[in-house]
Amino acid sequence: xxxxxxxxxxxxxxxxxxxxxxxxxxxxxxxxxxxxxxxxxxxxxxxxxxxxxxxxxxxxxxxxxxxxxxxxxxx
Amino acid sequence: xxxxxxxxxxxxxxxxxxxxxxxxxxxxxxxxxxxxxxxxxxxxxxxxxxxxxxxxxxxxxxxxxxxxxxxxxxxxxxxxxxxxxxxxxxxxxxxxxxxxxxxxxxxxxxxxxxxxxxxxxxxxxxxxxxxxxxxxxxxxxxxxxxxxxxxxxxxxxxxxxxxx
Numbered sequence: 001x002x003x004x005x006x007x008x009x010x011x012x013x014x015x016x017x018x019x020x021x022x023x024x025x026x027x028x029x030x031x032x033x034x035x036x037x038x039x040x041x042x043x044x045x046x047x048x049x050x051x052x053x054x055x056x057x058x059x060x061x062x063x064x065x066x067x068x069x070x071x072x073x074x075x
Numbered sequence: 076x077x078x079x080x081x082x083x084x085x086x087x088x089x090x091x092x093x094x095x096x097x098x099x100x101x102x103x104x105x106x107x108x109x110x111x112x113x114x115x116x117x118x119x120x121x122x123x124x125x126x127x128x129x130x131x132x133x134x135x136x137x138x139x140x141x142x143x144x145x146x147x148x149x150x151x152x153x154x155x156x157x158x159x160x161x162x163x164x165x166x167x168x169x170x171x172x173x174x175x176x177x178x179x180x181x182x183x184x185x186x187x188x189x190x191x192x193x194x195x196x197x198x199x200x201x202x203x204x205x206x207x208x209x210x211x212x213x214x215x216x217x218x219x220x221x222x223x224x225x226x227x228x229x230x231x232x233x234x235x236x237x238x239x
Contacts, residue, residue: 010179011179011181012178012179012180012181013102013180014102014105014106014109014181015179015181017106017109017110018105018106018109018189020109021109021110039179048110049109049110052110052111053110053111075111
């Protein structure tokens with residue numbers, strides 16, 4: 001279970017990334033954030049976001065029509 | 076923290092002031108800022124309108140045959156002769172604003188607020204202000220006012236420089 005859950009369903013690029021960044025700021029180092037998104041572009045974008053910012057993309061999967069990302073705040 | 080000091084930087088020259096062309100600079104600026112880059116936006120010519128307190132952005136299909144609106148599962152383009160008629164631009168703008176809402180795309184106002192919140196450095200072009208008689212008080216508070224040299228200085232130190 002993630003420390004924080006961000007519902008970004010229905011939002012389009014770049015809002016899921018921007019909201020995730022904001023949420024990560026509120027998390028202590030090592031904390032985990034679950035992002036739920038419906039934007040198919042989010043998959044590639046969250047991978048790129050995590051690689052660039054040094055946060056860890058622990059895993060991502062699909063839950064019905066929703067993309068679920070688990071990010072650890074390691075930045 | 077790593078995500079605060081990526082040490083990379085990006086500058087964007089923003090030259091266009093229509094609803095459609097307002098998107099690329101603000102999307103890239105906010106995203107780059109979220110990814111830890113220092114971002115500078117230089118607003119010049121029609122791009123300067125994007126700094127106005129009162130954003131009243133429009134879009135026209137006139138002279139833009141590439142602009143097709145999704146409609147009932149199809150795509151519709153407007154012939155130039157119709158796009159030139161009075162009210163055509165207002166109609167197109169309304170259609171686009173409805174699409175933006177429906178598809179969960181941020182408004183320009185929202186992206187601009189997010190850019191300011193993310194400390195994106197904004198520079199308003201002094202020459203454009205003089206040329207089009209745009210007063211400092213017509214624009215939002217944040218941006219500084221400068222000229223080409225201000226951008227060149229930033230650009231020489233930036234990893235990415237874009238002209239939009």
